[in-house]
Amino acid sequence: MATDEPKHPVDYRAAGVDTAEGARAIERIRSHVRATYRPEVIGDIGGFGGLFSARALKDMDDPVMVSGTDGVGTKLVLAQLLSQHDTVGIDLVAMCVNDILASGAEPLFFLDYVAVGKLESARMERIVAGIAEGCQQAGCALVGGEMAEHPGTMDPDEYDLCGFCVGAVDRPKMITGETIVPGDVILGLGSSGLHSNGFSLVRKVLVEGHEDELSLPRVDLGGATLGELLLTPTRIYVKSVIALLAEVPIKGMAHITGGGITENLDRVLPKTCDARVVRGSWKVPRVFGLVQDAAGIDDDSMYRTFNMGVGFALVLDPKDAPAAAAKLLELGETVAEIGEIIEGSGAVIYG
16 A cells, blocks of 8 residues: 655665774774784775785795684683673684694784674774784784674674684694603693683583672782673783794694693504593692582593693603703793603593
8 A cells, every 4th residue: 555654765884884993993903913013914994805924934845834713612601791802802813723733833923804783993802902912922914804794683782703713834834742651741821710611510600690890809819800801811822832832842732722632632643552641740720620610510520521731742752751841931831740651542541
């Protein structure tokens, strides 16, 4: 049935997407992105594709490109709850670059994808500043990304992050774990806490119903708040491990993420070897005790879920372990000998 009522135009902004705010966000993040650039970066922010010169590979006999992608998971829910948006970008980079580092690859460039319910340029700057900080810690360039506004599908304050990293390693120098044998030593590099794994459990037992307590200083945490502790960003091991690889032969490396030590260290083992990890041979950060007490779960479940204070593991010949540990300590890492390789079937066991 026809009507004489005038039609009101509906533009993109009325539909929930503010392109002008998007342009303001790009201007706010420009300096953060540029701060990550390596000499191989071509062009500037705003192009249709990120350009990176292959001269980074020119000294390699057989360059192998290594790529990785990941997100931050439900740790983002806590960041949004506490309005702390400047550290989760570091987590995003860490989850990607530490993964490709396990092959011996140097991260070269990084791209991000940020989906938001409502784009706010100030908040976006804080998020991307964290991503840029992570890239600087890893020595890789932030060469591109996407900011997508999703009105009607995400709450206005909600956002999600994904990251994509590309690195390279010379094939003769790849770390594969193939040469690992019984008698080799396992070194663990200290984590900064929970990193970015297990947060669905953490939120259930420590956050839900306790939201008002997250910003209160606690005596048992040395005056820190639980929110600060839980949002401590993932440690990035790239620069330390790349420097170590130039001096000490490493047989295998593992990034300890979701699945904990139990389900990550085994990924580098030959099928004829087990990794015997000695609990108590390193200091487990307080946060894991808080989670375990609140959840009421056993040690095996904890070691199958969380890093338990070991964010990255190295397997090497025992004669090389002292030099490796000394170098890593010099580079600012916390290091412990956490176990050894024994005959077995490719599993992680505890002793």
